[in-house]
Amino acid sequence: MVATFASFDAALAANDKWTQRVVLIDGKPTVCTDVSTRHGTDSPIASAQLMLPAPAPSYLRPGATVEVQAGYRGITATIFSGYIPTAESVLDTGGGWVTVTATGWLALTVDPPRRAARWRGPIQLREIVRSILRERKVPYTLIDDITDDTGAPILLGTNEAVNEGIVEIGTTTGFFSWLTQTLSLFGYEIFDNPDGTVRVTRISGIPDRAPVMTVRQGRRPSLSFGKRWTTDGMITYPDVRGATYTDEDGAQQQVRSFPETVVINPVLRPLGYRKGDRSSNALDTNALADLARNHIERTSGDLITTVRWATELAPHIGVGDVVRVRSSAIDADEDVWVTSIAHTYSAEALKKTTFEGQRGTGIARPAGIDTKEYVLRRSPVHLGDEVIPWYAVPQPSGASIQIPFTVPETYFSLKIVALAHGCNSYLLDGENTEASVSKIVLYQNGEQISSGTLQSLDEDYAAQLPYGDSDTHWSRIAVPLSGSLSPGRAVLEIVAGEDSKATGGPIDDFEIKDIVLVASGVGEPVYVRED
Amino acid sequence: MNGHIAPLTHFAGIPMTILSDEGRVQDWHRELVVNEEKVPSSDSTIRQFDGYRDWTYETRVLFASVEDWQRFDALRGTSASLRHLASTSATVPIASRYHQLGDDYVTWPNVTYVRLVDPPRRLRDGRVLARVVFVRGNA
Numbered sequence: 001m002v003a004t005f006a007s008f009d010a011a012l013a014a015n016d017k018w019t020q021r022v023v024l025i026d027g028k029p030t031v032c033t034d035v036s037t038r039h040g041t042d043s044p045i046a047s048a049q050l051m052l053p054a055p056a057p058s059y060l061r062p063g064a065t066v067e068v069q070a071g072y073r074g075i076t077a078t079i080f081s082g083y084i085p086t087a088e089s090v091l092d093t094g095g096g097w098v099t100v101t102a103t104g105w106l107a108l109t110v111d112p113p114r115r116a117a118r119w120r121g122p123i124q125l126r127e128i129v130r131s132i133l134r135e136r137k138v139p140y141t142l143i144d145d146i147t148d149d150t151g152a153p154i155l156l157g158t159n160e161a162v163n164e165g166i167v168e169i170g171t172t173t174g175f176f177s178w179l180t181q182t183l184s185l186f187g188y189e190i191f192d193n194p195d196g197t198v199r200v201t202r203i204s205g206i207p208d209r210a211p212v213m214t215v216r217q218g219r220r221p222s223l224s225f226g227k228r229w230t231t232d233g234m235i236t237y238p239d240v241r242g243a244t245y246t247d248e249d250g251a252q253q254q255v256r257s258f259p260e261t262v263v264i265n266p267v268l269r270p271l272g273y274r275k276g277d278r279s280s281n282a283l284d285t286n287a288l289a290d291l292a293r294n295h296i297e298r299t300s301g302d303l304i305t306t307v308r309w310a311t312e313l314a315p316h317i318g319v320g321d322v323v324r325v326r327s328s329a330i331d332a333d334e335d336v337w338v339t340s341i342a343h344t345y346s347a348e349a350l351k352k353t354t355f356e357g358q359r360g361t362g363i364a365r366p367a368g369i370d371t372k373e374y375v376l377r378r379s380p381v382h383l384g385d386e387v388i389p390w391y392a393v394p395q396p397s398g399a400s401i402q403i404p405f406t407v408p409e410t411y412f413s414l415k416i417v418a419l420a421h422g423c424n425s426y427l428l429d430g431e432n433t434e435a436s437v438s439k440i441v442l443y444q445n446g447e448q449i450s451s452g453t454l455q456s457l458d459e460d461y462a463a464q465l466p467y468g469d470s471d472t473h474w475s476r477i478a479v480p481l482s483g484s485l486s487p488g489r490a491v492l493e494i495v496a497g498e499d500s501k502a503t504g505g506p507i508d509d510f511e512i513k514d515i516v517l518v519a520s521g522v523g524e525p526v527y528v529r530e531d
Numbered sequence: 532m533n534g535h536i537a538p539l540t541h542f543a544g545i546p547m548t549i550l551s552d553e554g555r556v557q558d559w560h561r562e563l564v565v566n567e568e569k570v571p572s573s574d575s576t577i578r579q580f581d582g583y584r585d586w587t588y589e590t591r592v593l594f595a596s597v598e599d600w601q602r603f604d605a606l607r608g609t610s611a612s613l614r615h616l617a618s619t620s621a622t623v624p625i626a627s628r629y630h631q632l633g634d635d636y637v638t639w640p641n642v643t644y645v646r647l648v649d650p651p652r653r654l655r656d657g658r659v660l661a662r663v664v665f666v667r668g669n670a
Contacts, residue, residue: 016578218572225571312568312577329572350566350579 004074008316011072012221018073019313019351023050025084025100026064030057033097033347035068037080039104039194039319040340040356041203044180046104046192048080054089054096062087066102067196070315070345077315079343081105081140081196104192108136109175117175121157121165121284125182128156128167129190129200132175143200146188148291149364154186159255159284161245167282182282187295193318194341205298205360207322207335213314217327221311223352227330229305235276236362237262237525238296242283249478251415253520257289259297260368262525267303273527276300286367294364301362307336313343313351323357334359370523376403376416376492377515380467383438383496384509391511392468399507400495405517407444407485412521414481416440416492419474421467423510424456426499437497438508440479444490452479454494457510467511474513492517539631542644542665543611545603549619550591550660556619557590559667586622588613588665589648593658600651600659606644613642613665642667 003018005011023032034051048066061084068080086101109132117135119128126146133141146154157167169178179190187204215222242255264272276296283289307325317323321338336357345351381401382393407414424435441451455477465473492515498506540549549556564581594600617628617635628635648662 015575016580018580018582218570218575220570220575220577222570223568223577312579347564347581348566350568350577351581 005072006074008071008075008077008314011075012312012314015220019070019345020073020076021068021070021345021351022076024065024067024069025057026059026061028057028059030060035070035080035343035345037068037194037343038341039192040342041189041191041319042340044189044191045106045110045176046080046082046194048082048102050100050102052098052100054091054098056087056089056098060084060087060098060100066100068345070313070343070351072313077194078196079194079315082107082192104198105138105140105196106176106190106192106198108138109133109179112171112174113169114171116171117169119157119167121159121167122155123157123167125154125156125186126200129179129183132179133198136175138198140197141199142193142197144188144202146183146186146200146202148186148287149294154288154291156282156284156288159243159245161247161253162243162255162281162284181280185278185280185282185288185292185295187291187299189320191319193320194315194343195318199318199320201320203320203337203339203358204295205362205364207337207359209322211324211335212321213317214324214326215309215311217329221314222327223310223312223350224308225325225327225330225332226308227305227327227332228308229303231267231303233300233304234268234274234302235296235300236265236268236273237275238293238300239275239277240283240289240293240296241277241279242285242289243281245284249415249417249480251478251480251518251520252413254412255283255286255289256370256412256521256523257286257293258368258370258523259293259365259525261365261528264527264529286370290367293367297364298362299358299360302360305358305361307332307334307357308355309357310352310354312353313345314353315343317341317353317355323355325357368523368525371518371520372408372522373417374405374517374519375515376405376517378513380511380513381494382509382511383494383507385496385505385507386509388509390464390466390468391509392513393511396509399498400493403492403494403515405490405492407487407490408519408522409487410522411519413519414485415478415518416481416515417476417478417518418512418515419471420454420477420510420512421457421465421474422459422508423454423477423496423512424508425459425510426461426508435497435499435508437499438510439495439497441493441495442481442485442490443493444485444488449485449490450482452482454479454510459509474511477512478518539634539636540615542603542613542642543606543609545599545606546595547599547603548593549615550593552591557588558620559586559588559622561586585666585668588642588667589662590665591660591662593660596657597653597659600661603644604647604651604661607647608643608645610641610643612638612640613667614638639667 037048039046069076082102082104193199240257244254340356342354380392384396442449561583567578617623617637623637646664651661
């Protein structure tokens with residue numbers, strides 16, 4: 001009596017078994033001699049090749065659906081679902097054949113949107129994925145929650161300064177490329193799964209799920225094992241950059257994340273580390289950039305190890321599943337994420353499945369600080385031409401001061417932040433009156449590089465506020481430094497301007513202190529050796 | 532030459548007599564498709580059964596004339612119906628048999644004459660003897 005099996009585990013444990021397969025084209029059972037399928041995170045759109053005896057059946061047409069089910073007597077599973085973009089007929093000495101190439105449902109997302117797609121943030125990344133797949137009428141989907149390491153949903157569009165908080169996919173970007181690139185930032189993959197679903201799941205670091213299968217050397221159903229490690233692709237210093245935006249002070253900023261420390265690893269000759277740059281405008285906060293960097297560190301921070309193994313046909317395993325691989329011959333005893341599955345179903349050969357798996361053994365590290373503050377002057381200085389007793393420094397120091405400083409080697413933007421009062425304001429007919437005469441001027445190598453007008457802060461002359469007692473009556477001012485500043489020495493000049501309308505004196509009187517140069521994009525990790 | 536088995540057998544309407552081989556009449560048979568591979572580092576072998584190959588029937592046939600033989604041999608690679616004695620076959624379903632002139636016969640549609648095993652022999656009386664292979668699908 002022919003054995004029938006209640007589960008794939010039982011079928012794969014048996015020596016002898018009858019195989020079964022059904023190929024449906026547009027729902028009609030179709031004779032095929034050979035079927036091969038390929039699913040994986042490296043080529044997320046699945047493909048299948050079907051060999052049919054010529055002539056082709058009448059229902060074989062562009063766009064026809066394809067479903068392949070395979071297994072053993074008693075139990076089968078879908079190993080491919082998709083549609084046909086290509087078919088080729090051949091007649092040669094070997095006979096007449098039709099080769100049909102089918103593609104998985106994720107291919108529906110390849111084309112860009114007809115009109116730019118926009119989502120008002122903050123919005124969960126999962127919702128964007130779901131709405132794209134729905135818009136493209138992908139028939140079967142399975143989307144995991146897309147979360148950070150704490151389990152909180154990943155949100156896009158939380159930074160109002162970036163595109164006004166709107167997540168946008170333009171008409172030149174295919175949904176597919178946006179989805180794959182954006183999801184992979186956070187350790188998520190989107191791919192066609194052999195069971196016919198378009199799946200979104202997390203494949204990052206060391207597998208944290210129970211294995212669905214164990215393959216052991218010398219035990220059914222294993223047919224081959226292989227393992228490869230390489231330093232190619234290792235990144236121990238990921239430098240992740242995100243969107244640029246204008247901050248509340250008017251200075252350009254860029255989202256960035258880099259590790260606080262980089263551990264020197266002697267296998268990475270000659271430097272002991274390898275820097276990897278990654279950028280995406282979808283990263284609109286430093287927290288998202290940190291997530292992206294941590295994923296790179298987990299996945300690529302150590303030797304890139306790929307395990308390959310083959311079994312007889314195993315239709316029940318999906319990409320993103322965890323499989324335990326044990327083979328002393330290749331020194332493997334580990335749980336790996338399944339990243340690639342290839343089924344081959346040929347009439348004259350053992351029906352097989354070839355797998356590829358990976359695990360990331362790198363360590364996620366804390367973020368480094370990307371903004372540095374250089375204190376240029378702490379003590380207050382009074383610029384102007386009047387002695388004002390209630391000022392912190394009643395006696396004026398003149399109409400300007402010059403403060404030398406050093407421009408860092410690399411930076412993204414610079415701004416001067418200080419506390420001040422009374423600048424660009426004077427008393428006219430008992431009222432605070434704005435002016436625009438006092439400014440900051442930058443010099444380098446004796447040339448003026450740029451200048452910026454100081455904000456107008458009410459003089460409140462009549463109130464005679466006690467500026468020397470505390471910071472209470474001082475206001476924060478910020479001036480972005482525009483122009484091209486080269487690394488090296490530079491001079492900041494703060495100038496109290498003249499305004500003929502002022503009644504107390506022609507020069508604007510004000511005080512300024514706690515003058516700080518804020519440089520962003522200047523962070524560098526600390527290189528450390530670990531024993 | 533062995534005995535004359537039945538007078539009403541034919542392929543594509545061309546009369547022929549199916550002969551036994553040293554007293555043994557051949558029968559249709561088909562092979563199981565077996566694919567196997569050894570599990571490395573073990574004594575185990577995985578064996579998959581993938582159905583059957585086509586039914587095959589290799590037999591000696593006798594034609595009454597050179598003309599009949601030549602008409603038959605022109606059909607190599609062609610499908611037609613083959614009628615032969617059912618009583619000599621263990622594989623013919625009982626329901627497919629029919630009785631004619633004292634013997635049980637079976638007619639298979641879509642049988643392909645695929646191969647001439649040896650060159651034909653023309654006998655002195657004008658008859659032609661040949662060994663041929665027929666194939667039919669599993670349906």
